[in-house]
Amino acid sequence: MIIKLFARIFLAIALFNGQWLSVNAQLAVNLKQHITFLASDSLHGRMTGSIDEFKAAEYIIEEFKKAGITNTKGTFNSKKYLQHFIYHPKVDSVKTTVSGNNVVAFINNHAANTVILGAHYDHLGWGLAAHSTYRGEPAIHNGADDNASGVASIIELARLLKSSSSTKNNYVFIAFSGEELGLYGSKWFVEHTKLDSTRTDYMLNFDMVGRMDSNKLLIGGVGTSPEWNEAMKNISPSFKVKTTESGVGPSDHTSFYLKNIPVLHFFSGQHKDYHKPSDDENKINYTGMEEIIGYTMKLIKNLDAKGKIAFHKTKDDSNDNAPKFTVTLGVMPDYTFEGEGMRIDGVTEGKPASKAELKTGDVVIQLGEVKVTDMMSYMKALAQFKKGDTTKVKVKRGNETIEHVINF
Template sequence: MKKHLSPLLLTFVFCFCEQPQQYNPIDSISTDISILASDSLAGREVGTPGEKMAADYIVAELEAAGARPKGTDGYYQSFFVKDADNPHAQPSEETGEDGITGYNVVGMIDNPGEELVVIGAHYDHLGMGGFSSLHRGEQAVHNGADDNASGIAAMLHLARVLSEKELNRDVLFIGFSGEEKGLWGSNYFTKNPTIDLSKVNFMINMDMVGRLDESKGLAINGTGTSPIWNWLLDEVNSDSLKLIKSESGVGPSDHTSFYLQDIPVLHFFTGQHEDYHKPGDDPEKINEEGILTVASMIEQMIVLMDDDEQIAFTKTKDESDNPRFTVTLGVVPDYMFDGEGMRIDGVSEDKPAIRAGIEKGDVVVQLGDSTVTDMMSYMRALSVFKKGDKTTVVIDRGGEKLSFEIEF
């Protein structure tokens, strides 16, 4: 296994890890993102040299912050996926040439108590694009500054500041890989933990926290996984953020793996944008102050809860009851929208919506015979259609109701 930083990163690590200097959080966050989302890492796709270079950098920063190794081989925990093109493929301990090897990075700040808090973020991205890319032009590096160099930068900041706190719980930091392929890294960790999962008080996941905008909207998923979350989040919201809460413990990010082990979770997310899964997700578009705001909120939570007993876990609505659908309208939902309907944050090329004339910013209020009041009602309405069906979509565009005929 690779034990040392690649030559490309040695200079950065020497400058920012070895030289004593006063800690400047904004500068450090900016540096983390600039390195992790640089073209030289080629999009950090799991199983590539860019992924390993990113892992090396995270290891160096965790070590500099005082976190000790907690992987299976130092800070590293490797996993292997044989049938990598299978969307249901599961990571395992196997090895071989016909498959993909990825690496979780695991470090722990060792405090007096036996309980733990887990802070995680995935660091892999899409490499040069591939199936999950929304880019339709020539092949290009998908740097993933927001997705998810931003979450790793927030995690590293928390490692640096929490190492200076006198806490009663250990804090475990995990950089997951393979998230973009299907939560490979977090799935593997929770089934092959390097700590006692029964000692985990809660898990915090940060995935895309780099685009906090002037509306100050912050989506927090998993608020139904413990009775304490709603009170606590309001208590630490000192920056008057617009908190958009969702109860479900299941979602398309790594907190899901921990929720499925009956661990309370929260997932922090500053919203979708037009650069999502495209080459334009670059460092210059990141709001470093916004990342610090989110991380500081999490820091307050951990400090405030440090003397409390282990919090209660509650199951949320069974997501296996969610509607399943075989067609798509070809839109990106606005997950930060909390009004009536389903607001569109992006329209994919050559899909039913764009062919009908539906635009970004439109709010879907009716699909076929079904009224759309939120994301779930939109999904239910969509689930009744199959390829070749025709129907009507009613949208609200600036207060005006417009009707569009579409064919799936």
């Protein structure tokens, strides 16, 4: 079935290994090669800031270069594909360091606007206690679906877009690091790149696209631009598409949404190997991945002549409500904040924080009786409440300290 679908999308043929193969056949070979390498034991789970992260980055850079995709300076200098980031978040009031590298590549079509395609390439190493859902002896978390699948997708999308007829935008491809620890790489990118939201057309995020086993693709963020539904309408994929509105979610597109850029998050669904050592390459659904890539190419084509698409704020349906909490403030915490307290990066309309008139930029320093000094103490404070509880929240807004009543 996939062969037929792709024969329709890619009529071109390419020379590969001395044989004439269709582009889709090469696509399948390439995807498998990328994931096999990135999710191999030799990379020890691609922990942010580790030598293994660097090896993964080197591989991604080489693949971009092979596909003829330059760095943002327009050259093939390997070092210039790297964007270093460093943060000092507090954990239990102790200053810690998170540093790593994003990989950034660029197709310059000399267009007015730029489309961003991103996927995080870091994973959990040997399993971080706070993040892994696996309990047992330390073991390598290969992260084949999470998120070698997304990285393989953007490398191949770069290759396809390089020779496509969708040339009315420039394209930036970013492999983020620091995602699993709290969206550090994407946050750094939006803050430190001279990212002009008026010239950034939209951002597509690929996080866990390798397990389309129920023939369904979940697309988050369709509320972030009125153009999304229209652009998707005339694509008839062989899979079902289930959409959600919110621009906020547990991955890197959130950083772009918070800068008023329309976003979509592609996700092939949750599974029992999520954040476990068993998220391995042999479980990847390559046919599904090829279909998602084909779908993305059509979506990009449908938007090609539209110019900069409009941005809409969404009623955010998923943010800080991790399962262990029975209540939520309805805010997006700034995980990278280095000061004392929990800085709010976004407020969800209709939720307790917005009802109490808290704002982006406010720093929560006390919730109920508990002093909030960092993310950890914020979560501890939140865990004490249940639905229906009323308490007070103290926030710093600029130099002022303000107190509000919170109804959970």
